[in-house]
Each structure stands twice: as C-alpha cells, then as structure tokens.
Amino acid sequence: MRPLPDHSLAPELLRVWRISSLGSTLFLCIFPLGYFGASLLWDLPLWIMYILIGGVVLLGLFDIIFMQRWKWKRWKYAVYEDEVELLRGVIIRERVIIPMIRVQHVDTRQGPLLRHYGLASVTISTAATIHEIPGLKEADADELRDSIARLAREADPDE
Amino acid sequence: MNNWQRQHPAAILVSFFQGLRQLIVSFVVIFIFGSTSGGMRLLYTAGIMLVILTGSLIVSAVSWYRFEFRLIEEELQVKQGLFVRKKRYIRRNRVQSIHINAPVPQRFFGLVEVSIETAGGGDEPEFTLxxxxxxxxxxxxxxxxYGSEKEEIFAGEISSGMDQALSEPVEEKPRRTWELGFRRLLLAAVTSSGVGIAATFAAALLSQLPQFLPDWLLGIALGWIVQSSLVYIGLFIVTVLLLAWIFTILSTVIKYGQxxxxxxxxxxxxxxxLIEKKxxxxxxxxxxxxxxxxxxxxQPLGYCAVYIESAGGGTKDxxxxxxxxxxxxxxxxxxxxxxxxxxxxxxxxxxPLPRTAVRRYMIKPLIPITAGAAAASYFLPFGWLIxxxxxxxxxxxxxxxxxxxLxxxxxxxxLRWRTLSLEEAFLPRPRIQSVAFTQNPLQRNAGLFSLHMSVLTTVTGKTFSxxxxxxDQKEDVMSWYSYQNGSPNASDIDRAHAETVE
Structure with a gap:
C-alpha cells in the first residue's frame, strides 16, 4: 500500500472557507425572501416561510460549522520528487496523481479574501487538466510553486 | 508566397454564403413561429432581410480586403480584422494537423479551404483560410x-484537382492505404447509432406537422386517432423510426463516402x-x-469503429x-x-472487475426506472407497464x-466499458496527463474505486473513466502510473523544500 499524502492546508484557510460559505448561505436567503414577497401579493400560508428560514439556517450552520471543517481535514497533499499527489473530498473522496513531467506550468493565485489572511492558492496545470491546492501560507505557496516548477524542469521528459 | 497577399475574391462569396446559411435557419424560425402567431407583415420581414443581406455582403467584402497572409520560412503570418488589427503567426512546430476541405460553395470556383489546428492556446484552436x-x-x-527543406518536391506537382491534394512530398517509404469500400460503407450506414438522435429530431418535426395541415384534414386525422389511439401511436413511432433510419443512412453515406x-x-x-470532401x-x-x-x-456482427484522440483534429459530431x-x-x-x-x-x-461491483452496476440503471415507473403507475392509466x-x-x-x-x-x-455501446480505450502512459481515483460512500462500503485518466485532446482534455x-486493481494502476520509485518518504519532500529555500 502506498502511503497517503500527509501535508495539510493552512489552518487560516478554514476561516476563509467559512466566510465564503456564509456568503453562499446569505445567497440562499433569496428563497424565504422571495416567498415573503410573494405572500405580500397573494394569500399564502406563512408557515412555509418559517420552514424555508429554518431550512436555510440549519443548512448554513451545518455547512459552516461541520462541512467546512471536514473538508479542511480531508484535504491533504504531498509533493514528491517525481509527482504531486492530492487527496480530498468529504463525500466523494478523490486521490489525484500528477507526474512532474506532465506539469506545464504552476501559478499562485490570491483573491482579496486569501490576501487578507496572508494565503495563496497553487494551481498546477498539465496539458489536459488543472489542479488547485486551495490555500497555503503565502511563503509556503511561493516555495511550493518554485519547487514544483524546478522539479518539473528537472524531470526527464523522455519517459 | 513571400509577399502579403489576399485570398481568392471568391472568399467574399463563401463567407457571404456561410452567413446566408445561418440566416436561412433564423428565417425559417421566424416563418414558423411568426406565421403561427398571426399575420406577420411580409413586406416588413423582406425589408429587414434585405438590409441584413446587403450588410453581410459588405462586411464579407471588407473583411476579405483586410485579410492578408504570407508564407515565409516555416511560418504562416496572417493579418486580419475590421477595426482591431489582429496579427497571427503560426510556426511549423506548433501545428498539430492540417485539413484541406472542399465544401460545396468553394467547389464552384475550384478552391479549397485550409484549416490549421495548433495545440492548446485558448479559445481559438483552429485557424481557417x-x-x-x-x-x-x-x-x-x-x-x-515538412519545412522548407522539402519544398522543391512540391514545385513539380502543382497540378489540377483534388486528386493531387493527397500527393505525398517524400517517396521514401511505400504508402499503405485502407479504403472503406462500398460494402462496409453500407453496413456502417445501416448500423449507425445516430438513429436515436435522428428519431428525436424526426419526432419533433412530425409533431409540428399539424400546424401546416388544413383544418378539415386535421379533423379527420384527430377523429381516427381518438378512435383507435394505440394503433396510431404505434404507427407514429414506426414512421418516426423509419424516417430517422433513412436519414442516418443517407447522412452516414454522405459523411463517410469515399x-x-x-x-x-x-x-x-x-x-x-461524398459531397463535401474533407x-x-x-x-x-x-x-x-x-x-x-x-x-x-x-457488436453481434463483429464490427467496430476506431477513433483516434489527438491534440489537433476532431470534430463536434x-x-x-x-x-x-x-x-x-x-x-x-x-x-x-x-x-x-x-x-x-x-x-x-x-x-474483470471484482464480483462486489455487480450490485453497483445493476442498481444504477434501476433507480431512474423505478422512480419513473412509480410516478407513471400513480398518474397514468397503464403506467404500471413501465x-x-x-x-x-x-x-x-x-x-x-x-x-x-482493465x-x-x-x-x-x-480500459473497457459499456454505456450502451461497448468501448475500449488504449492509453500510453506518457500521454496520460494525470490519474485520479474517486470513491463515493457506497463504493467505500464495498471497497471499490473509480479510475479517471485524463488525456489531451482537441481544445481541452478528455477523461476516460x-x-x-x-x-488491488487500484493499487496496480497507481504503482504502474506512479513515477515515484519505491515508496516516497517525508525526508525527500523536506529536502526538496530545503533546496528551494537556499
């Protein structure tokens, strides 16, 4: 059996994920709001609105408190000399192997939220696929990007 | 070819015709929907069409004038664009494949169309003269x-016709040819799997038919249908399938003829x-x-079709x-x-896959049928038949x-799998860009995995699953694919990180 990847993402990333999850929960509020708007125009039972509100709140809390933590816990990566390995997913688990010689380029990216927490994501592109390590400390991300780039350059392209 | 030059002026007409083809579709749409929604002012429509036609002719002419190309050493350079000038240089080593087609409009002028596929590179993988x-x-x-070193071979061969288009520049090795031939073409046409798509199309078309029938005929037809509905529904289905079948046969023969x-x-x-030579x-x-x-x-006849996946080439259909x-x-x-x-x-x-996989394969197609049948037997009189x-x-x-x-x-x-057709894929290790293993909760219980292998094809990658x-099969694939000799250990990684820091 091959060992599983063991490097975790930056702990601050969990907070970033929770904030963006809060954002999408707020977006879900358009359903109860829309229903409320409709109930002003037509005669509709209000209890459905309370169910919708309850549903959104429960879903949001579950997502923010548990799902994001599980997702963070599950996300592991490892960079070996000849390949990069990723492991992720709460419900559907995925394990990806990307050989260094197939790597075409590596980028680091930083949105405003990630920048605020001093994080960056690393994107690894092959000719056919794009993979992302979503959040590392800026310095780690830069270092990882450079080391993947260097290893990819060194890898023997003939094999 | 070292000077900037334009395409044959017929390019204006060609692009005009291409525009016209799209306009015809929209015209038909306007006609169908417009005519049903009450008296459409015919003159008004014709006027709009005329303006659009003239406009597109002018645009075609100007863009022909603005489109210039030249061929210099191992490179094709192109300038184009109405307002924004675009320059495009295509180098020989970036070219994946080249098509020479002779669509019908070009044939009138004895011209051909050249499409050049370059690898990757954003949303315009194909370039067309x-x-x-x-x-x-x-x-x-x-x-x-082939580059300039072999160019002289072409000099002698510049002669007429599409027959010559296949002529090879170097005569070192024997050429080996495989022809489809008439018998196999016919068999391919008859057994084509496009029937399903064509059937939906034909059904859609036939269901629109009542709109064009006069009322009295419709009345009689409706009377019949109400009287013995099942027979007529059956007849309708048979007609649709027959039409679809004939349509797929014709289109296959046209597409793969010669x-x-x-x-x-x-x-x-x-x-x-057969009609448009590609x-x-x-x-x-x-x-x-x-x-x-x-x-x-x-499959029962022992026949198959073989496809190749490459970075260039490949069509939607x-x-x-x-x-x-x-x-x-x-x-x-x-x-x-x-x-x-x-x-x-x-x-x-x-x-073969492990026996535990049988259940996973069998349950999946049953779920939508069960749901559909449950709904149907509740709502429809003979729904339980589902x-x-x-x-x-x-x-x-x-x-x-x-x-x-596997x-x-x-x-x-x-890899070998079946959705409805039986498919096999042969993938060389150096061409697999990345490999992924996934496991959903049900698979987790049964200790099963799904494999996904990504390969570069036209525009984007394609993943075979x-x-x-x-x-054990997962472990085999992993160690077969992995470029890591032996089991990796943490110190390697740390060293790799340490080196970059220095």
Missing part, C-alpha cells in the same frame, strides 16, 4: 508540415466525404489515445475525436493499427459489469 487555389493550399501544408486512410512516413492522411493530415506520434467503439448493432476506421472487423483491428498507429497495435486481455422496463435495465447493468475490464502492459493501460474497480 476559407478560399485558396489547391496549389497554394498544398504549398502552405507542405511548408507547415473514405480512405493512407499511411506514409509516420503520417496519416484521412480523406472522406482531408486531414495527422502525425502518428501526435496520437494520444485510440478508442474502439462497438455499438449494439455492430465525432465527439471531438477523429475517426480512423469507420467500420471494420474487430478481429482485424490490431493488424490495421500495426500500420496506421503502430504504438497502439495490441490485443489486450481484460481482467415496471417491465426494470428487466432490460437490470440486464443492461449486468452487461455493463461483464463488459468492464489491463496493463509496460507502457499502456487498456472506469467505475467500480477493486482495491
């Missing part, structure tokens, strides 16, 4: 495929098409994967692959691939399990 004389097209192809593949010096020349040149070492497809009608052999005996495939794509000439022995579909669905699931298989050789992985493989 729409109207060129054959010899210029040949010259561009020669320059971009199909021919020629191999020479590591290059494949594929030419096909030619494609592809280099053997650019083939990233080979796919063998046997649809339900062809072939699922972004290039068809190499539209119809041939399955048993002859290794022998044919030996010439056409020697890196893929294998007869793999597939290992439950009968459970039997073929379960059978399909079992067949999918039986068909699925094989590994030193350099290749072979095999569902529900066993744990």
């Amino acid at each position: 729409s109207a060129l004389p054959v010899e210029k097209a040949e010259q561009i192809r020669g320059e971009l495929l 199909f021919q593949v020629t191999e020479q010096n590591g290059e494949l020349f594929i030419s096909k098409g 030619q494609l040149t592809i280099q053997q070492h650019r083939i990233n994967a080979v796919r063998i497809v046997q649809n339900v009608l062809r 072939e699922d972004f692959s290039t068809i190499l052999l539209p119809m041939c005996k399955k048993s002859q495939v290794p022998e044919l691939l030996e010439t056409m794509a020697p890196d893929f000439a294998f007869t793999p022995e597939f290992h 439950w009968i579909l459970l039997v073929p669905a379960a059978l399909l699931g079992y067949l999918q399990y039986k068909s699925a298989g 094989a590994l050789s030193d350099r290749h992985v072979f 095999l569902k529900h493989t066993g744990d």
